[in-house]
Amino acid sequence: MSAIGWAICFWGILVREVLRFVHQRERFFAALVRPLVWLLVFAAGFRAALGIAIMPPYQTYITYEVYIVPGLLGMIQLFNGMQSSLSMVYDREMGSMKILLMTPLPRWYLLAAKLAAGTVVSLLQVYAFLAVAWAFDIRFPLVGYLSIVPALVLTGLMLGAVGLLLSSTIRQLENFAGVMNFVIFPMFFLSSALYPLWKLEEASTILPRIATLNPFTHAVELIRFALYGELNAPALAVTSVALAAFLALSLVGYSPARGLMHRRAAGGGDAG
Amino acid sequence: MGAHPPASTPPALSLEALSFSYGDRFALDGVCLDIEAGVFTALLGPNGAGKTTLFSLIARLFRPSAGRIRVGGHDLGSQPNRALARLGIVFQQPTLDLDLTVGQNLRYAARLHGIAGGRARARIAALLDRLELGERQRDKVRELSGGLRRRVELARALLHEPPVLLLDEATVGLDVPSRTRIVDDVHALAARGVAVLWATHLVDEVRAGDRVVVMHRGAIRADAECGALMRQLNAPSLTEAFAALIGAAPPAAARAAAGVGP
Structure with missing residues (x-):
């Protein structure tokens, strides 16, 4: 297939991903309402209890609402990555995954295209959330709304790759809720999304170490700095390495030699 | 049936000593088969014969434990994209986005x-x-x-x-008019030169002149033109020939010899 053919294939995967998102209105509302509840209820309740000291990238004291926005952007992308993963498990159960995997292009490209398409969908959700936050007077420097794009692309890909890896290991849709609980909640709470790591150090010596190893922490910090037009190089490095690792493991999971269809058939799916 | 390609042309689809197992359970055992352009090849086998496994190998959803698959001369293992580009598949399980x-x-x-x-x-x-x-x-x-x-x-x-069209139990769950319609459509495609591999366990979907490949327990038991197969087994119908090959019933000749009525 020509280079244009590769681009057309990506376009096809992207259009399908967006169409599926548009058709699932509940998914859009859930994606928007979930972080808004954290922002407008949780953060409002905790703003008095949690004082945020001046720390990079902030030049002055900030409200708790401002602090948790990058974490909530990461949360949107984390849930979107899990949703994409769920949709891949669903596609596998419904059979439509076969059509994607039979496309005459390298499998790494197809999976990367699927990841990129999911990331675009997450960007739509992130900007819808930022627009609502703006309406509630939670605002950032204008340049931040542009400079977060590359950071969000990278974090979206990385969190999507986590979902992709999960989808290659989950056999049945029914098992998905349990796995999500074991992934989403630890990733979210053991990070700097809701509280700075130094705050966590006041409570425990182990928890901040775990949080430092959590790639979601670095994704949030990358977004946090990018919102102020700054680059957090260590966060960029860790997020990039995590993306490469999760993607490589996903490719192994989706290879024909070790693919999920194999296990499915072995489980009795083969009728003929 | 359409015209056969020149002898120098590689088969539209070639399976060479293909084997596959699910853990300890053998699903395919040394399957060899060439599918030619313009021919409707019916892959006839009971449930569990290995037809769907064979299709999954050709679609590159699994990797064979031994053997090779070529599509239009392109090796599926080393040139997967060229090989897959020549394949059109209708799977047994519906695959449309509802x-x-x-x-x-x-x-x-x-x-x-x-x-x-x-x-x-x-x-x-x-x-x-x-x-x-x-x-x-x-x-x-x-x-x-x-x-x-x-x-x-x-x-x-x-x-x-695609020059090669594979259909795995494509009429499962359909009423008779819908089945007939799809079988007609696919025969028309074969007449236009498409190489068709039609997996089924329903013998009434096979027509006179079709090539019939009978598969049972992961191996090919017979491969001949429909009429020739019945003559070989001295069977009055394809149903009887098929039953004899999969051990479901003795062939007519054997029954006659044993003094058993039809």
């Missing part, structure tokens, strides 16, 4: 093969017209009957004009 329309499903599949814009529109329109689905283009797949969904899957498999 929440998208017929047109959206077909445009998605066309784009996966690098076909877009006017070229995709023209091809989709021609196929929908040929399969009498033109008026259903804007309908969600969820709203279609089983027979119509199967025809949409057939249209999708043909979008990139």
